[in-house]
Structure formats: C-alpha cells, structure tokens
Amino acid sequence: MHIEVIFLDIDGTLFYNNEIVPSALEAVEQLQKKGYTLALCTGRSVLHAKPVQSQLNLHYAVYFNGGLTQANGTVIESHPIAPDVIDRMIEFGSGHELPLIFHTETEAVSAKPVPHRYEPLLRRYDFPAIRLTDVDSVNTEPIYQANVMMPPAYDTITKSTFPECYLYRWDEEGVDLQKGGSNKSVGALRLLEHVGCQPEHALHIGDGGNDIGMFQTLGMSVAMGNASPEVKQHAKMTTRPVDEDGVLYAFKHLGLI
Numbered sequence: 465m466h467i468e469v470i471f472l473d474i475d476g477t478l479f480y481n482n483e484i485v486p487s488a489l490e491a492v493e494q495l496q497k498k499g500y501t502l503a504l505c506t507g508r509s510v511l512h513a514k515p516v517q518s519q520l521n522l523h524y525a526v527y528f529n530g531g532l533t534q535a536n537g538t539v540i541e542s543h544p545i546a547p548d549v550i551d552r553m554i555e556f557g558s559g560h561e562l563p564l565i566f567h568t569e570t571e572a573v574s575a576k577p578v579p580h581r582y583e584p585l586l587r588r589y590d591f592p593a594i595r596l597t598d599v600d601s602v603n604t605e606p607i608y609q610a611n612v613m614m615p616p617a618y619d620t621i622t623k624s625t626f627p628e629c630y631l632y633r634w635d636e637e638g639v640d641l642q643k644g645g646s647n648k649s650v651g652a653l654r655l656l657e658h659v660g661c662q663p664e665h666a667l668h669i670g671d672g673g674n675d676i677g678m679f680q681t682l683g684m685s686v687a688m689g690n691a692s693p694e695v696k697q698h699a700k701m702t703t704r705p706v707d708e709d710g711v712l713y714a715f716k717h718l719g720l721i
Contacts, residue, residue: 465684467720469661470495471505471526471652472711473670474516475589475634477688480706482590484519488711492520494721501659505648507632507640507674509567509609510534511592524659526651529632529674531608531642532569533651539569541654543646544606549628553610553641554599556625563613565594568605575599582613585637610641632674649677669714671695671706686714 503524533541664683671688679685687699703714
C-alpha cells in the first residue's frame, strides 16, 4: 500500500464532545512530520470547519460534502445550490414551520430565528454564529448547503420536493440539503488532481453515510468503530471508536506512523 494523500472527516472522527480528540491531533502531527499531504473532508461549512483546520494547520479541505473545495484558501471546485431552489426551500420551510439555516462560503444565515429548543443541538455540533436577515437578502450570495431542522418523518416529502438535491441526515433533528451530484468524492478527486495524486494512492477515514462515496473511490478506506454497520461494510478497514483513539490506532495499524 502506497499512500500519498490522507483525507480526514471531522465529526465522529477527529472531533468528539466538542473538541479534537488529543490522540487524533497527535496522529495528524505525526503524519505531517512523515510528509503526507493531509486534507479535511467534511460536511461542515467553511466557517464551521475553519477552527479545526487552523488547529491542525491543514491547507487543503473539501467542505459541504463536496460542495466547495479549497487549496491554500483558493477555491478549485464549487457546486452552489441554484437560487430558484433556495427560494423553494424558504417556501417549504415556512409552509411546514421547519427552521432553515443557509451556508455561504463565509457565513451562516437564517430568515427567521432558530427556536430555542434547537440550541442544545447547535451547541452539540459546535455550530457557528447564525446571522439573522430578511428573506430577500438570504439568496444574494452563493449558498452551498441548507440545514433543515426536521425529524425523519419529513425525509420522504423533502426528497420528493427537492429531487435536484442530496439529503444527508446528521441527527434525528437535522439534515443537510445540497446540490445533487455533489459529494465528498467529487471534491476529493478534484483536490487529488490539483496535487497530482492518483485516487489509488489516497486514503479516507470517516464515520458517516456521506463517507461511503469516499470509501468506494479511494485506494484505502477506514471506518471508525462508531460508524453504522452499513458504513463499515464499505470500508476496507474498521478501527476503534472515536473516543477510544480510533484515528491514532488506524494509522499506527497501517504503518503510516
């Protein structure tokens, strides 16, 4: 196995209980010393991922589940949601009384205050500050992702209402909506092209359903021990859970550090 580039998921992989797992930070530092190219590959927005990216001193990242890819702060791949679809999302959220948070490259915005009962959810996922604005101002910048606060009972109607979008559930009370055809592997392949690395020489470690495409695309894949059975079956290796030093264990087991 010859690995040159390593992609890292954040939540449930590097991040647990609102902080980077110390042993995961140790693993990243050791990998950097070994000369591997490292990149975040996350469903988080740019704003939401930046604190982790800065702490790890990483120069490459795939955000929004592949909606936006940057190399050294420069956008090299971009898949925003069409403005007319955003308008329909606003109508849908209003009609079903579902809170919506929209993410541009630089901020999180909402046309209505997010109800207080969702505050524990936002804190649990370390959400960035949300700027409240009027409906007409929401759609003035490219939007890469919408968070909809809704239970699973709404999944079917949401998918049928927005067939051009990809829905990813990250909590019993929340989903991401983004442009269809855009997933982590799309951004990862563009980044690999940018750095001159073939997919068979890249590795991804993650724990969610949005990581399956990466597992199927790259040469090596590692599922966290806290991943679901469905996710694990697509990975070439399963490591320990995030709270049992899964990242450090995986890279030591593979002989990368």
